Amino acid sequence: MAIAQRLQKLRQKLAEKELDAIFISQPENCRYLSGFTGSAGTLLISQDSAILATDFRYLEQARGQATNFEILRIKNQPAESLVELIAGRGIRKLGFEANHLCFASYHRLAEKADKQQLQLVPIEGLVDSLRAVKEEEELACLVKASQLADAAFKYIADKICPGMKEKEVAWEIEKFLRGRSSEPVPFDIIVASGPNAALPHAKPTERPLSPSEPIIVDLGAMVEGYSSDMSRTFCLGSGDETFTKVYNLILQAQLTALANLKAGMTGEQVDSLARRLIKQGGYEDAFGHGLGHGVGLATHEQPRLGPNSADILVEHMVFTIEPGVYLTGWGGVRIEDMVIVEKGRAKTLTKARK
Amino acid sequence: MAIAQRLQKLRQKLAEKELDAIFISQPENCRYLSGFTGSAGTLLISQDSAILATDFRYLEQARGQATNFEILRIKNQPAESLVELIAGRGIRKLGFEANHLCFASYHRLAEKADKQQLQLVPIEGLVDSLRAVKEEEELACLVKASQLADAAFKYIADKICPGMKEKEVAWEIEKFLRGRSSEPVPFDIIVASGPNAALPHAKPTERPLSPSEPIIVDLGAMVEGYSSDMSRTFCLGSGDETFTKVYNLILQAQLTALANLKAGMTGEQVDSLARRLIKQGGYEDAFGHGLGHGVGLATHEQPRLGPNSADILVEHMVFTIEPGVYLTGWGGVRIEDMVIVEKGRAKTLTKARK
Numbered sequence: 001m002a003i004a005q006r007l008q009k010l011r012q013k014l015a016e017k018e019l020d021a022i023f024i025s026q027p028e029n030c031r032y033l034s035g036f037t038g039s040a041g042t043l044l045i046s047q048d049s050a051i052l053a054t055d056f057r058y059l060e061q062a063r064g065q066a067t068n069f070e071i072l073r074i075k076n077q078p079a080e081s082l083v084e085l086i087a088g089r090g091i092r093k094l095g096f097e098a099n100h101l102c103f104a105s106y107h108r109l110a111e112k113a114d115k116q117q118l119q120l121v122p123i124e125g126l127v128d129s130l131r132a133v134k135e136e137e138e139l140a141c142l143v144k145a146s147q148l149a150d151a152a153f154k155y156i157a158d159k160i161c162p163g164m165k166e167k168e169v170a171w172e173i174e175k176f177l178r179g180r181s182s183e184p185v186p187f188d189i190i191v192a193s194g195p196n197a198a199l200p201h202a203k204p205t206e207r208p209l210s211p212s213e214p215i216i217v218d219l220g221a222m223v224e225g226y227s228s229d230m231s232r233t234f235c236l237g238s239g240d241e242t243f244t245k246v247y248n249l250i251l252q253a254q255l256t257a258l259a260n261l262k263a264g265m266t267g268e269q270v271d272s273l274a275r276r277l278i279k280q281g282g283y284e285d286a287f288g289h290g291l292g293h294g295v296g297l298a299t300h301e302q303p304r305l306g307p308n309s310a311d312i313l314v315e316h317m318v319f320t321i322e323p324g325v326y327l328t329g330w331g332g333v334r335i336e337d338m339v340i341v342e343k344g345r346a347k348t349l350t351k352a353r354k
Numbered sequence: 355m356a357i358a359q360r361l362q363k364l365r366q367k368l369a370e371k372e373l374d375a376i377f378i379s380q381p382e383n384c385r386y387l388s389g390f391t392g393s394a395g396t397l398l399i400s401q402d403s404a405i406l407a408t409d410f411r412y413l414e415q416a417r418g419q420a421t422n423f424e425i426l427r428i429k430n431q432p433a434e435s436l437v438e439l440i441a442g443r444g445i446r447k448l449g450f451e452a453n454h455l456c457f458a459s460y461h462r463l464a465e466k467a468d469k470q471q472l473q474l475v476p477i478e479g480l481v482d483s484l485r486a487v488k489e490e491e492e493l494a495c496l497v498k499a500s501q502l503a504d505a506a507f508k509y510i511a512d513k514i515c516p517g518m519k520e521k522e523v524a525w526e527i528e529k530f531l532r533g534r535s536s537e538p539v540p541f542d543i544i545v546a547s548g549p550n551a552a553l554p555h556a557k558p559t560e561r562p563l564s565p566s567e568p569i570i571v572d573l574g575a576m577v578e579g580y581s582s583d584m585s586r587t588f589c590l591g592s593g594d595e596t597f598t599k600v601y602n603l604i605l606q607a608q609l610t611a612l613a614n615l616k617a618g619m620t621g622e623q624v625d626s627l628a629r630r631l632i633k634q635g636g637y638e639d640a641f642g643h644g645l646g647h648g649v650g651l652a653t654h655e656q657p658r659l660g661p662n663s664a665d666i667l668v669e670h671m672v673f674t675i676e677p678g679v680y681l682t683g684w685g686g687v688r689i690e691d692m693v694i695v696e697k698g699r700a701k702t703l704t705k706a707r708k
Contacts, residue, residue, distance in 0.1 A: 038555060056642025057554040060682060096457070103460045104452035104478055124458055171532060178525060188538055200411040201392060288410025328414060 098122035148221035211237030231336035267309030452476035499582035502575035565591030621663030
């Protein structure tokens, strides 16, 4: 049902852009439009046909999952096989995903297309923009994934203590999530203590936790392919002056963004709600990443919240709000929640204590 | 030390191809050439400079890991920032990774390049071919990863019993590997029983194991970024006639390929050693994938072993030998080992009982 509606929306976009068909190669877009979860499959969608092309390894899986699609077996590279698929279908203008298809595949496709008077049209973000607005069934998965993340935080907050190693904590969290029906976690869990917390994307190390240092924990669960993503920062003892100051600043910045976000704002406008406060606090240069990102079948997807983001936030988009400050040698603070736009305002999906 | 030698080899290739510099965007190639393990970094390498460009999130990590490189912070897309990096460095002919760079990035780069009279040259498989031949330190990691995989097989062989669910078995294996210092597993572990074993890339389900059905287990460990990859097929009770027949055929095909492989052969020649026997046994159509693939920083890399593969197998390449037969409705058999070419012959790295 969901698949049929998604195809209908896509076909409407194709008509608006005067495309006869579109070639979909980005894996999450393939999954979204067809239901196929294998790692090697491409789609060709026109007004009256929907084809999934895959190789021997995934044929049976494709037949079981992509029931709205005609399944074709290919032996060569997808882009090369494509032109043969197209022959005789009256396709003259073909869109392709310019943000995913590599130059070499494009080039081979273009050589064949020329011979058939087929025009290739680069398309960016078309399916991604459909994916950014979540349907009810998708929201149910995102809510479950957020609840699992909350439960994992509660679990580790009771268990974590000085002397435990970062890696050990990360693995305890992962075991908890997997044992409670999360699919493989959507990204490597971050547990970063002391100076390591100054790296926004730190990998857990053998470093033992110490009472007075900041610890950033960033984790997510996965439910039917949908991710959650959240972070908390804390000290196991009493933090130093910097910690108190930076933590309160980041918390204030996050709460301000959450409270003042309205549907219709751009990603840049929401980002600036938090960034302004961090600038006033004197830490502008230490907040070097964007305020947040969409979450769904990919952990990072549309919309983007950050300087220069013109993405407009609308009802039923789901994204993170995660201001952070990072100080080389000392550590960092990041507070991240996942939210949905509901009745025009931000509703927090992750509930763990801040 | 390793990094310096790799850069030297790459620079020699650049000179042979009369390129002034190369732009590296493929993540494993970036790691191989620089030591940087972050997910967002690109390299620009010429005869006299080596630059790693990354964003705020990875700056500190890059400085710590890529000590042979000048680290530059970028705010825009890597390909767009690139042309600015190049200005004033006397670069006229720039290679780029055509199998990785997407059309949109290429196009934006090309627009800027035109203005600077910079010529872009698509390059395929250059760093990949360096990576295919393993150095001593890399081999040590691959051996460790193979030993972990063997140990996981021994562990699960003692534990597995009828009634356990596929997912449960996969998770037991993963816990074992992670508890014994594997990094996050390089791919989702496959445990596929009965008809599910007819899907070469099956995902573990809630299906309980039954005594007389074939079960395929495919797993790998990761050590310092290097993967292992191996499969075994077995029955928990006595298999049916088809199992005995197919298992013996696949085992024979695998052992024949292992025994007759010689350095200097192509991937197609080695593939045909096994494929010929499977064809004679009447299961040609049921062996729909290649015989194997290189393993290293990526689980699937050069060389490829399969029909149409002209890759030449040489000393110190590491790859899998994994014939398989898949019968819809019944199940499948795959036997996979990881081997290294040593003194011109295949030496098996994975030792688990077949």
